[in-house]
Amino acid sequence: MNKKYDSLFTPWKIGNCEIKNRIVLTSMGGTDLFGWMEKNHFDKAGADFILSVAKNNAGLVLPGCQPVYNPMFGQWLYKNKKMYKELAAWMPEFHKTGAKLFVQLTAGFGRSFTVSTMMETLYNNPVLRVLSKPVMDLDKITASASPSPNRWSDKLPSRALTVEEIHEFVTAFGKTAKLLKEAGVDGVEIHAVHEGYLLDQFTLDYVNKRTDEYGGSFENKYRFAVEIVQEIKKQCGEDFPVSLRYSVVSKTKGFREGALPGEEYTEAGRDFEESKKAAKYLQDAGYDMLNCDNGTYDAWYWAHPPIYMPENCNLEDVKNIRKYVDIPVVCAGRMNPEVAANAISNGDIDGAGFARQFLADTEWVTKLMNDNEDDIRPCILCHSGCFNMCHYKGVPNDQDLSDSLHLARCAVNAETMQKDKHFIKPTTSPKKIIIIGGGIGGMEAARVLKLRGHEPIIYEKSDRLGGTFIAASAESYKGKLRDLLSWYIRKMEQMKIEIHLNTEITDLSQFGAAPIIVATGSTARVLRNVPGHEKMIEACQFLTGTEVGETVAVIGGGLTGSEIAYELALKGKKPIIVEMKDDLVSQKGVCLANSSYLREWFAWKNIPVYLETSLKEVRDNGILCVTKDGKEIEIACDSVISSAGYVPTPLVSKDKKPSNVELVGDCNGIGNLRTVIWRAYEVAMKL
Structure with missing residues (x-):
């Protein structure tokens, strides 16, 4: 391993819990151990992903955030005892890896709950609202600190949570944490004073207008979060580690309006002066670690940085907050491993948080340790597979239901959280398979075919591989896309795929009855x-x-x-x-x-x-x-x-193609990188 990464692989402690290295998988909805937006159960798909990350040398692993009150079916997380028994039976296998597991618990989303058109209909139709309440009580799960607009919809406002409901949540955190401890989990993380979720909404002045014991003064705003850690410590003991997911600065100008890097603005949420005080206050209340970034759902690009955000975008604020606490601090947000290692070496932070890179390649830490960095499949920060909650004028969350229910998949890795249908199955009848087009779709098909035991042959009319992805990755800020293109080309070389450049194919009949994949892309609409x-x-x-x-x-x-x-x-x-x-x-x-x-x-x-x-x-x-x-x-x-826009350019139309021909990529229908890669994978698996 390159010595510049040495500090990433030193041990550290959260309370009395020793972690073998400084690599932290931060939580992502969809990688849950107890299910996501479904009835709670021990989730084998989530457990397989978490175990794969642990086996590949992550130090601290946090599954997807788990609401203590399930938005679907209104179930309290502590009431299903069976899944804790199954978790307890699984924990020894996890601990064989040497990693530690903290389960992230959340009070929910409040006004940040991603409302869809269907939910608007359920809420605004009196009959449907009553009928749907046992399945999805939108009035309860969107409740906030004070009456406020939903982040996604003007048609489903949030009411104020009652004091009785707050106490219910506090009790639920304690009971859930105790069950997790009894199952062998190493700690919990409270999600939290972070990202404009429900608990954070109580701390933010532009949301919380309460005049009771949960609003007004500094102590009242943070009371909910303090009562939670106190209850957990009461139920689980002082030595049971409790981390807090924490946004150092809200970076928010107001409802649905964020502040961009470098922009001068007036902070509507938590500024750094308040954060200094809050971090110390929360530490003294009992929290054993701060797992940090910035932002709210109103400034979502800080907590979920797209490719336009700078690398290590939250590091300076996290380094600064580290000066005001005595507990470990983790930084997340487009972290570069080398920069993270330097920050740890300098004592600026204690751990480095990574999330989406694990979706793109669960083995990336192992590859880093083995000096195989070029083999790491990069995350391109697109969000189109993992978190494609979409919003534009006139619509709430415009997202397919399958995506809403199955987060944490990956555009560049068709297998992530989909191994029930996407997995490499060796062929029993190896054959030559012709691929027309050497773009991402053609190369992904070739990669999967080769892994299965086939002999793919690529014909590309230009003098290089990449197709339209060469242009798509050309902008100055798209280095990660260029890394992905390099990864694919490297795979073609490593796998010794036969490639014919400068070879345009216009007649498929020359290949006879051989299986053919057409991946000829599209042309610009004129x-x-x-x-x-x-x-x-x-x-x-x-x-x-x-x-x-x-x-x-x-x-x-x-x-x-x-x-x-x-x-x-x-x-x-x-x-x-x-x-x-x-x-x-x-x-x-x-x-x-x-x-x-x-x-x-x-x-x-x-x-x-x-x-x-x-x-x-x-x-x-x-x-x-x-x-x-x-x-x-x-x-x-x-x-x-x-x-x-673009127009598909298949060599043969869908309705006239011979039975031995399959279409992949934009020639099959204009989409995005996710549709290209997933379709290519699926076609390669059925040949």
Whole structure:
């Protein structure tokens, strides 16, 4: 192992609990031991993931946050004794790894609960609200410190939690922690004074307007969190470790409005001055560790950093809070292992938290230790597999139900939390399989086929592998995407996949009856009905090097267009966005943490955005647009980039393809990297 990582692999203590190294798997909803958004039970899929992480040299492992009151079916977590017996039977296997397990418990989401259209309907229809109450009591599970707007929906506001309900929660934390201790769990983490969840909502002035013992003064705001740790210590003993998930600074300007890195703003939530006092106060109340980052659901990009956020985005604040407490402090948020090692070596933090990287590659710590860093499959911070809770103007959480119920899957790793249907099964009849197209879809199919024992052969018409992902990963801030492309190319080399570059295939009949996978991608949609369309630069052309002028109009404010505008601004250009819909990134599958960053960044930097506006004509020195009410607008610019979407380009259409041909990637239907990789995996598994 490279010596620069040595400090990551030194032991440390949380209370009297010794942890073998400083690598912490921080909790992610969906990796739960007792189920996620379903009836509580010992979850074997979650347990398998947690065990895999532990076997691969993580020091402290935290499963997904477990509500002590289950949002589904209204079940208190301590009431199902059977699952604790099953957990107790499993714990010896976990402890063989040498890792320690803390189970994260939460009081719930309050106003941050991700409301969907279906939930709006259930809540606002009096009959349905009564009928659905035994399954999902929305009035209870969205209750907050005070009446307040839901983060996702204007149609389902939060009421104030009653004092009696608060006491119920406190009791439940104690009973649950005691059962976990009896099952052999090493500690618990309270989720917490963090991310604008329910407990945090009590501490935040812009949410908590109470005048009873849980509002007003500093001590009252933090009373709920203090009573929880006191109850746990009462039930489990002073030596039972209790960690606190803690947001150092809220980075929040108000309801549904975050503060971006470098932005000057007035803090609506917890500022650093309050945080210094709060951290010490919570330590003295009994918490044995602070597991830290920043943000709230209103500033979600701090707790769930998209690729636009800087690496180690929370480290400075966490280093500073470490000076004011005597208990260990962990930092999470786009942590770079080398930077984390240096911070630990300097005594700035005690542990380094990592989450989504474990979804992309559960073996990444082992690979780091074995000097195989190039073999680590990187997380690209897309959120499209793990946390694709999506929100744009006019909709609550726009997310498929299957995604709502199955978080913590991974766009770049089809097997993560899906091993019931995605697993490598060796073939009993090895054969040559032709793959037309060497993009991500073609390479993923080749990788899986080779692992199964087949002999894939890739034909790629260009002089390099990567397809449209070369352009998609070109922006300056997309280093992680370029790392993924390098990982795939390295896999092709390691697995000795036969590859023919500069070879365009137009006739599939030459391969006879051999199995064929077509992964030929798509082409840009051309706005041929727009006069002057030939003057436009297509998005991929810009991304692969075509020069543009100083002021650039980007036609299309979806994710691709918005990211291009962001890149233009980073390069010192003056982008202008023209979008037909009523919001930017108005598309399913893009996490609110990602889209809200872009929307708020454009507003902060005064990037002109024309919504509900269509392109009518491209001229030599600008464009002519039309608003939804028919008003014409002339916009001066030096260049125009078209980001109007893509059209599949299969060699053979779906309804006419021979039985030996399968379509993969965008040629099968325009999607995202997740749809490309998962489809490629599934096709490769059935051949």
